[in-house]
Amino acid sequence: MTLADEQARTAALLDRLAAIGADPPGITRHAFDERENAAHALAIAEAARLGFEVTRDAATNLYLTWPGTDRAAPRILLGSHFDSVRHGGNFDGAAGVLAALAAVSTLRAEGFAPRADITIAAFRCEEAVWFGLGLIGSRAALGMLPPDALDRRRADTGLTLAEHIARCGGDPAAIAPGRRLSPAGPIRCFLEAHIEQAPSLIEAGLPLAICTGIPGNIRHAAIRITGEHAHVGLPRRFRHDAALAGADLFTALDALWTGEEAAGRAMAFTIGRFHTDTTKHEITVVAGDFTLSLDLRAYDATHLAALEQRLHAIVAEVATRRGVTIDLGPRNAAPVGPCDPALQASLAAAASRIGITTMPLGSPASHDAANFAAAGIPTGLLLIRNANGSHNPREAVDPADLMAAAATFAEWLRAEAAA
CATH class of the missing domain: 3.40.630.10 (Zn peptidases)
Incomplete structure (x- = not known):
């Protein structure tokens, strides 16, 4: 053989x-x-x-x-x-x-x-x-x-x-x-x-x-952002837009990745789910609900822990700025x-x-x-x-x-x- x-x-x-x-x-x-x-x-x-x-x-x-x-x-x-x-x-x-x-x-x-x-x-x-x-x-x-x-x-x-x-x-x-x-x-x-x-x-x-x-990785399979459903004509200063909060999270994490990569610290994040509530979303409605998933990973346990701290800081900042609540939901981790x-x-x-x-x-x-x-x-x-x-x-x-x-x-x- x-x-x-x-x-x-x-x-x-x-x-x-x-x-x-x-x-x-x-x-x-x-x-x-x-x-x-x-x-x-x-x-x-x-x-x-x-x-x-x-x-x-x-x-x-x-x-x-x-x-x-x-x-x-x-x-x-x-x-x-x-x-x-x-x-x-x-x-x-x-x-x-x-x-x-x-x-x-x-x-x-x-x-x-x-x-x-x-x-x-x-x-x-x-x-x-x-x-x-x-x-x-x-x-x-x-x-x-x-x-x-x-x-x-x-x-x-x-x-x-x-x-x-x-x-x-x-x-x-x-x-x-x-x-x-x-x-x-x-x-x-x-x-x-x-x-x-x-x-x-x-x-x-x-x-x-x-x-x-x-x-190793940290995963949140169902992050829930809750704002307020509103009319499409509502001025920006009155909005609590859950979809824009989701977009802010996405871009802030991408900026984090860019900075870590430039510093030579290997990491990655993936957002595989990213959507409004399909039972409520309409072209003329400001989204009051938004759901996303997150996989955050790194090769060093200390680095991964630091990235998770950064994640929580980003979440708090976006929630305050957009006037929404962000529930990360269940946390899973792999070593x-x-x-x-x-x-x-x-x-x-x-x-x-x-x-x-x-x-x-x-x-x-x-x-x-x-x-x-x-x-x-x-x-x-x-x-x-x-x-x-x-x-x-x-x-x-x-x-x-x-x-x-x-x-x-x-x-x-x-x-x-x-x-």
């Missing part, structure tokens, strides 16, 4: 995943639902082919384990996720699970024997679009799920996260903060491969990057995920030994790997070149680049995990 054989097998699996998720104009693999279940079934079939052990935890995260010669040794954990955003692409998350499968399949065909267990994980519900909270599966696996998470409802079904987990065969009653669900015993490290969600590798002309860190320096070096060396040129690069996006890093588990992340961005139907990964990630993992395991 060669890597070329694995490339053909992986391409066929990607085609089957695309068929599972087909939702023109893109791909939708709903979290904790039939399509994510079907993706897990594909991975289970691969585990059966390879003779690996298959287990699930109470949150229905999937673990495929190649037993080592020393079952008590700290396991090596690799993985990513299968769910997608609505009408997204076929590679976000799935490429990481398939790269790990291709790596271990190659090693098994070579007759490689691992000393410790090697486990491939497919975590549930990485995308925040489903329950307004991201990285749910890996948070649950590590005992990091917020106490209110199980009561969150999926917007399209109206069912709670607990109900969805139970429908998939899980046990929501066993999920609690501080209770680890992932496979028993120590974890030596967690490795993930993920498509890059910016064009940095396209720009650099390289197939892979060794990630240096994953940003900053620094990648382990030793793993960065050894992954880069593994790639170099097989002729793959890489570069160091911070991830612009959150990943399950961030939770492992925050839990104190050494974490490494490979970023795979991807054209046309992510979270859209035009995601485009060259199969050779995906195999470069698989080959790098395989070479790393040869050097680090032999019996």
Whole structure:
């Protein structure tokens, strides 16, 4: 079995995943639902082919384990996720699970024997679009799920996260903060491969990057601005315009980003929802209600905390100036995920030994790997070149680049995990 054989097998699996998720104009693999279940079934079939052990935890995260010669040794954990955003692409998350499968399949065909267990994980519900909270599966696996998470409802079904987990065969009653669900015993490290969600590798002309860190984020999914509905002819000095207050927030945050970027402090913010109340808005009505969402992120915990303070100052200033009230609503946060320096070096060396040129690069996006890093588990992340961005139907990964990630993992395991 060669890597070329694995490339053909992986391409066929990607085609089957695309068929599972087909939702023109893109791909939708709903979290904790039939399509994510079907993706897990594909991975289970691969585990059966390879003779690996298959287990699930109470949150229905999937673990495929190649037993080592020393079952008590700290396991090596690799993985990513299968769910997608609505009408997204076929590679976000799935490429990481398939790269790990291709790596271990190659090693098994070579007759490689691992000393410790090697486990491939497919975590549930990485995308925040489903329950307004991201990285749910890996948070649950590590005992990091917020106490209110199980009561969150999926917007399209109206069912709670607990109900969805139970429908998939899980046990929501066993999920609690501080209770680890992932496979028993120590974890030596967690490795993930993920498509890059910016064009940095396209720009650099390289197939892979060794990630240096994953940003933490603060999210407010439903910021509510309340002013006063009024006649279109009302003079400016009498208005309490919620829409203009929303615009002020947007432009103030953009000015903040511009200043931080000029000072060399990496950050980003995204406003994905930005709208008046569709049941009340009219062309001749000053908007008294406005709703927006906010994702604020940075690579350093202290910097992120300072940015949140700036956010609150901006909110207070806009509310006073526009004569409105601004309710930020529920706050969610994901930790900053620094990648382990030793793993960065050894992954880069593994790639170099097989002729793959890489570069160091911070991830612009959150990943399950961030939770492992925050839990104190050494974490490494490979970023795979991807054209046309992510979270859209035009995601485009060259199969050779995906195999470069698989080959790098395989070479790393040869050097680090032999019996």
